[in-house]
Amino acid sequence: MKETAIFAGGCFxxxxxxxxxxxxxxxxxSGYTGGHVPNPTYEQVKSHSTGHTEAVAIEFDPTIISYEQLVEIYWQQTDPTDALGQFEDRGDxxxxxxxxxxxxQRMVAAASKKALEDSGRFKEPIVTQIEPAADFYPAEEYHQDFYKKDPERYEDAHQIREEFLKENWERTL
Structure with missing residues (x-):
């Protein structure tokens, strides 16, 4: 059994x-979704002219890991109070x-967002959007499994995110 979850939270x-x-x-x-250009390239998406968002499509077995669990993992990878990008990655x-x-999935995501809002964990409003899935286009091969292909560059790119996550999530994990 397979299901798909799609999340955007900054650099894929x-x-x-x-x-x-x-x-x-x-x-x-890793890929692009939510835009108006079929099969966009990284350069096109980066130019902010296609309407796409960098995202990940996750194929999972819901009998082993639930969509609810994936949403909880998602929250712990993002700054849900920043609508204009994530960490050092800026733009739509x-x-x-x-x-x-x-x-x-919409109901699970909405309930989880409400629970996060009600938790008081963040002083700023939770601005993460919940939208219907659109066409998903896989990114170029060099973007796939980047943390395995270039661990040093991944660590550099991940450092600001990691500091934020430790400050905002570690205390309750």
């Missing part, structure tokens, strides 16, 4: 590892979004 390089290492994950693919192509595949 930093969004793969947290999901890739969970049981029940078949694949995590880096905005935080949960893209739902069906009504059940």
């Amino acid at each position: 390089w930093c969004m793969i590892q947290p999901f890739d290492q969970q049981p029940g994950i078949y694949s995590v693919t 192509n880096y905005r935080p979004v949960i893209f739902y595949q069906n009504e059940q």
